[in-house]
Amino acid sequence: xxxxxxxxxxxxxxxxxxxxxxxxxxxxxxxxxxxxxxxxxxxxxxxxxxxxxxxxxxxxxxxxxxx
Amino acid sequence: xxxxxxxxxxxxxxxxxxxxxxxxxxxxxxxxxxxxxxxxxxxxxxxxxxxxxxxxxxxxxxxxxxxxxxxxxxxxxxxxxxxxxxxxxxxxxxxxxxxxxxxxxxxxxxxxxxxxxxxxxxxxxxxxxxxxxxxxxxxxxxxxxxxxxxxxxxxxxxxxxxxxxxxxxxxxxxxxxxxxxxxxxxxxxxxxxxxxxxxxxxxxxxxxxxxxxxxxxxxxxxxxxxxxxxxxxxxxxxxxxxxxxxxxxxxxxxxxxxxxxxxxxxxxxxxxxxxxxxxxxxxxxxxxxxxxxxxxxxxxxxxxxxxxxxxxxxxxxxxxxxxxxxxxxxxxxxxxxxxxxxxxxxxxxxxxxxxxxxxxxxxxxxxxxxxxxxxxxxxxxxxxxxxxxxxxxxxxxxxxxxxxxxxxxxxxxxxxxxxxxxxxxxxxxxxxxxxxxxxxxxxxxxxxxxxxxxxxxxxxxxxxxxxxxxxxxxxxxxxxxxxxxxxxxxxxxxxxxxxxxxxxxxxxxxxxxxxxxxxxxxxxxxxxxxxxxxxxxxxxxxxxxxxxxxxxxxxxxxxxxxxxxxxxxxxxxxxxxxxxxxxxxxxxxxxxxxxxxxxxxxxxxxxxxxxxxxxxxxxxxxxxxxxxxxxxxxxxxxxxxxxxxxxxxxxxxxxxxxxxxx
Numbered sequence: 010x011x012x013x014x015x016x017x018x019x020x021x022x023x024x025x026x027x028x029x030x031x032x033x034x035x036x037x038x039x040x041x042x043x044x045x046x047x048x049x050x051x052x053x054x055x056x057x058x059x060x061x062x063x064x065x066x067x068x069x070x071x072x073x074x075x076x
Numbered sequence: 077x078x079x080x081x082x083x084x085x086x087x088x089x090x091x092x093x094x095x096x097x098x099x100x101x102x103x104x105x106x107x108x109x110x111x112x113x114x115x116x117x118x119x120x121x122x123x124x125x126x127x128x129x130x131x132x133x134x135x136x137x138x139x140x141x142x143x144x145x146x147x148x149x150x151x152x153x154x155x156x157x158x159x160x161x162x163x164x165x166x167x168x169x170x171x172x173x174x175x176x177x178x179x180x181x182x183x184x185x186x187x188x189x190x191x192x193x194x195x196x197x198x199x200x201x202x203x204x205x206x207x208x209x210x211x212x213x214x215x216x217x218x219x220x221x222x223x224x225x226x227x228x229x230x231x232x233x234x235x236x237x238x239x240x241x242x243x244x245x246x247x248x249x250x251x252x253x254x255x256x257x258x259x260x261x262x263x264x265x266x267x268x269x270x271x272x273x274x275x276x277x278x279x280x281x282x283x284x285x286x287x288x289x290x291x292x293x294x295x296x297x298x299x300x301x302x303x304x305x306x307x308x309x310x311x312x313x314x315x316x317x318x319x320x321x322x323x324x325x326x327x328x329x330x331x332x333x334x335x336x337x338x339x340x341x342x343x344x345x346x347x348x349x350x351x352x353x354x355x356x357x358x359x360x361x362x363x364x365x366x367x368x369x370x371x372x373x374x375x376x377x378x379x380x381x382x383x384x385x386x387x388x389x390x391x392x393x394x395x396x397x398x399x400x401x402x403x404x405x406x407x408x409x410x411x412x413x414x415x416x417x418x419x420x421x422x423x424x425x426x427x428x429x430x431x432x433x434x435x436x437x438x439x440x441x442x443x444x445x446x447x448x449x450x451x452x453x454x455x456x457x458x459x460x461x462x463x464x465x466x467x468x469x470x471x472x473x474x475x476x477x478x479x480x481x482x483x484x485x486x487x488x489x490x491x492x493x494x495x496x497x498x499x500x501x502x503x504x505x506x507x508x509x510x511x512x513x514x515x516x517x518x519x520x521x522x523x524x525x526x527x528x529x530x531x532x533x534x535x536x537x538x539x540x541x542x543x544x545x546x547x548x549x550x551x552x553x554x555x556x557x558x559x560x561x562x563x564x565x566x567x568x569x570x571x572x573x574x575x576x577x578x579x580x581x582x583x584x585x586x587x588x589x590x591x592x593x594x595x596x597x598x599x600x601x602x603x604x605x606x607x608x609x610x611x612x613x614x615x616x617x618x619x620x621x622x623x624x625x626x627x628x629x630x631x632x633x634x635x636x637x638x639x640x641x642x643x644x645x646x647x648x649x650x651x652x653x654x655x656x657x658x659x660x661x662x663x664x665x666x667x668x669x670x671x672x673x674x675x676x677x678x679x680x681x682x683x684x685x686x687x688x689x690x691x692x693x694x695x696x697x698x699x700x701x702x703x704x705x706x707x708x709x710x711x712x713x714x715x716x717x718x719x720x721x722x723x724x725x726x727x728x729x730x731x732x733x734x735x736x737x738x
Contacts, residue, residue: 017260017659023587029579036576037583040271044263045225046218059274067572 016041032066039066077223077661078104078693079123080164080172086145087125087159088118089723089732095119096736097663097693098716099166105686105714106695108734109703110721115732116697120233120665126161126177128226129197133235133667142188144181147731155183156191165223168661172202175220224662228258231654232662236644236669249318252622258654259591264584268577275573276300282566285557292553299546306542310535313528320525327518331503331511339503339511346499348632349492351625356489358619363482367475374471377464384461391458400454409441591657592618598653598688599646605684606645608677616646624650641673645681652688663693670702678702682710 016038024037039062043055079097084090098106110116121131125143149157162176176198180191199216200209211219224232231254256262279293331343377384394400412418416425418438426432503515554570557563600615603626607613613634614627626646628634638646648669655664670678685694696703708715719734 016263019591019657019659020260020263020583020587023583027579027583030575032572033575033579036572037267037580040267040576040580041260041263044266044270045260046221056270056274056277059270060277063271063274063569063573063576067569 016045036062036066077165077167077663079663079695080166081162082119082123082126083160083162084119084122085160086148086157087122087161088143088145089115089730090118090122090734091145091148091731093732093734095719095734096717097695100691100693103714103716104689104691104693105711105716106693107703107711107715107718108695108697108721109700109719110697110723110732112699113730114721114723115730116699116721117235117667118732119695119697120235120667122161123163123665124229124233126163126175127220127224128229129177132230132233142181142190143179144188145731149181149183149188152183157181167223173219173223174200174207175216176200224660225260228260228658228660231258231651231658232660233665234651235667236648237667237671248321248619248621248623249314251618251624254654255591255595255622258658259587261584261588261591264580264587268580268584271573271577271580272300275570275577278566278569278573279553282563284562286560289553289556292549292556296546296549296553299542299549303539303542303546306535306539310532310539313532313535317525317528317532320521320528324518324521324525327514327521330514331518334508334511334514336506336508336511339506339508342499342503344637346496348634348637349496349499351635352632353489353492353496354619354623355625356485356492360482360485360489363478363485367478367482370471370474370478374468377468377471381465381468384464388458388461388465391454391461394454406442409438412438592622594657595650595653598656599649602649602652602684602688603646605688606649606681607642608680609642616649641677644671644673645677648681648685649688652685655689655692661692663695664689665695665697667697668699668702669696670698670707678704679706679710682707686711686714 020041021038024034027034029037040059043058043062047055078100080099081094081096083094085092095106095108098104108116108119117133118131121133124130124132131143144157144159149155158178158180160176160178162174164172164174166172177196178193178198179196180193181188182191195210195212197212197216197220198209199211199219200207201211201219202208253262256265276297280297282293285293328343328347332340332347334340334343371378391400412424413435416423416431416435418424418434422434423431424435424438426435500515500519504512504519506512506515554567557567596616596618600617603616604613612629614629614631617625617627619625624635624646626635626638635646648666655662670681673681718737720737722733722735724731724733
C-alpha cells in the first residue's frame with residue numbers, strides 16, 4: 010500500500026470495496042501503480058512488467074502461465 | 077500534508093530567503109504580500125522548480141532568463157553561482173520530508189549555462205527519530221511524484237488572475253481532461269489499452285494452433301490494428317473540434333468586446349441563444365431516447381396487435397358460447413375408457429353389444445374435448461393478451477405527451493435558430509470591416525466544429541462496430557481453442573486479462589460518474605456561496621460532454637455573460653472542487669486570487685474560501701490592492717503567517733527579501 014501512494018485514494022478504495030476476486034484487485038492495483046510511475050511516458054516500454062504481473066497473479070489462481 | 081518551510085538561495089530575485097508557513101489545523105492560511113513584479117509568482121515557481129524542475133508561470137520579465145540570481149552571479153569571482161531551493165513538508169503521519177534541488181550556473185562570456193549534476197535533486201525522509209537519505213535522482217523524483225503527481229500540479233499551484241480565462245480558454249475536452257487527470261482516470265484508460273495489447277500479444281505468441289484458430293487470430297489482429305487507427309483518428313477529430321471551438325469562442329469574444337454596443341449586444345444574445353439551443357437539443361435527444369426505448373419495448377406487441385385482437389375476440393366468443401371453460405377434459409374420458417367403467421358404474425369395456433353401445437356414447441364425448449383441452453390455456457392466455465393490449469393503450473398514453481413536448485421543443489429550436497440566423501446576417505452586414513471579418517471567421521469555425529462533431533459521431537460508431545466484430549471473432553476463437561486441452565493455459569490467461577479489462581472498465585465508469593457529479597455539486601455549491609449576486613444563478617452544471625454551463629434563474633444560460641470577476645469565482649470554485657475530489661492532500665498556492673474582483677465581492681470570497689478548503693494549507697500571494705482591510709478582517713481567524721516582499725532594483729537585476737509581519 011505504501012508503494013501505491015501515487016494512486017488516488019478514491020480509486021484504491023473503490024477497488025478494495027468491489028466484489029472482484031483478490032487476484033483481480035491485486036492486478037488492477039499493481040498495473041495502476043506502473044501506469045502512475047510512467048504517466049509521463051508517451052510510448053510505454055513496460056510490457057515485461059505487465060506480463061510478469063499477469064502470469065504471477067494468474068498463477069496464483071492455478072493457471073499454468075506459458076504454453 | 078503541509079509545507080513547513082521554503083528556502084530559496086539565489087533563485088531569481090531571492091538571494092537568501094526562508095518562508096515558514098502557517099500550519100493547519102489551527103491556522104491554515106499564509107499571506108505573502110507584494111507589489112506587481114516584486115516576486116510573488118516566483119515563490120510559486122520556486123516550489124514547482126524544486127519539486128519538478130520546472131516553473132509553471134513565468135512572468136514576461138523573466139522569460140528566457142536563467143533562474144540564477146544575476147546579481148550574485150555577476151559578483152562571483154569564479155563566475156559560478158549555485159541555486160538551491162529547499163522545501164520541507166510535514167506529512168499526515170507526522171513525519172517530515174525534505175526536498176532540495178541544487179543547480180550550479182556558470183557565466184562564460186555573457187552566456188549563462190547550468191552545470192548538470194546527477195545529485196541535483198535530493199530527498200531526506202524522517203523515520204522515527206532519524207533522517208534517512210540522501211536519496212538522489214530518479215528515486216528522489218519517484219518519492220516526490222508519490223506526494224504530488226506531476227500531472228495534477230497545475231490544480232494546486234495556480235495563477236488566480238488567469239482563472240478569469242479558464243473557461244474561455246478551455247473546451248469541454250479540456251475540462252474532461254482536467255477531471256480525468258485529477259481523479260487519475262487516465263491511468264485506467266492507459267491500463268485498459270495496455271492489458272488489451274498484452275492479451276493480443278499472448279495470442280500472437282501462441283504455438284500449435286489449428287488452421288481455423290490461426291485464421292481467426294489473424295482476423296482479430298487485423299481488426300485490432302484498424303481499431304488503433306480508428307482511435308487515433310478519433311483523437312485527431314476531437315482535437316480538431318476542440319481547436320475549432322476555441323477559435324469560434326475567440327472570435328465571439330472579439331465581437332462581444334467590440335467598440336460597437338449594438339454588435340456587443342447581438343453577440344451576447346447569440347452566446348445565450350447557442351447555450352439555450354444546446355440545452356434544448358439535449359432535451360430533444362433525451363425525449364427521443366425515451367421514445368425509442370418505449371418503441372423497442374412495445375414493438376413485438378405493436379406487430380402482433382391484429383393477431384392479438386383476433387385471438388381475444390375468438391376466446392371471448394367461445395366463452396360467451398359456453399365452450400370454455402370446459403365441462404370435462406379428454407384425460408378424464410380416456411381414463412374411463414381405459415378402466416372400462418363409466419362414472420355411473422356401467423361396464424364400457426365393449427365386450428358385449430350393450431357395453432359396446434355405451435362405450436360408443438362415452439367415446440362421443442371425446443369429439444367435443446379438443447377445444448376444451450386448450451381452453452384452460454386459452455383462459456390464461458386471454459389474461460396475458462388483455463394485459464398486452466392494455467400496455468399498448470398505456471404506451472399510446474405515454475407517447476402522446478412525449479410527441480407534444482418534442483413538437484414544442486422543435487418549434488422553439490426552429491425559432492431560436494431563425495433568430496441566430498438573423499443575428500449572424502446582421503453582424504455580417506456590418507459596415508465595419510473588422511466585425512465582418514470576425515463574423516466570417518466565427519461562422520467558419522462554428523461550421524468546422526459542427527461538421528467535425530458529425531465526423532466524431534460516425535467514427536465512434538465505427539469503433540463500436542469494430543469492437544463488436546472483434547468480440548465475435550474472439551468468441552469463435554475461444555470455442556476453437558477449447559477443442560484442444562493443450563490450449564487451456566492460454567485460454568485461462570486470456571480470460572484473466574479479459575476479467576482485468578472488464579473490472580478496470582467497471583471501476584473507471586463508477587469513479588467517472590461519481591467524480592463528475594461530486595465536482596459539479598461542489599463547484600455549484602461553492603460558486604453560489606462565493607458569488608455576490610445572490611439569487612441570480614441556479615448553479616453550475618457539467619454537461620455530458622463536460623461543457624460548463626451556469627444557468628440563470630430564468631433558465632437562460634449565463635456563462636457567456638458572466639463578468640470577469642464572476643468567471644474567476646466560477647473557476648476558483650471549480651479548482652477547489654477538483655482539489656477536494658483529487659484524493660491528494662496537497663497544499664494550495666494561489667497567485668493573485670482576487671485581482672479581478674471588486675471590493676464587496678472580495679469580502680464575500682474571503683469569508684467563504686476557508687470553508688471550502690478546510691484543513692488544507694493555503695498560501696495566497698496577494699497585492700496590497702487585493703489584501704484590503706476587509707479581506708484581512710475576514711481571514712483573520714485562519715491566517716497564521718503574513719509576509720511582505722521588499723524588492724530592490726539593482727544594476728544586474730532585482731533583489732527581494734521576505735519580511736514576516738505577523
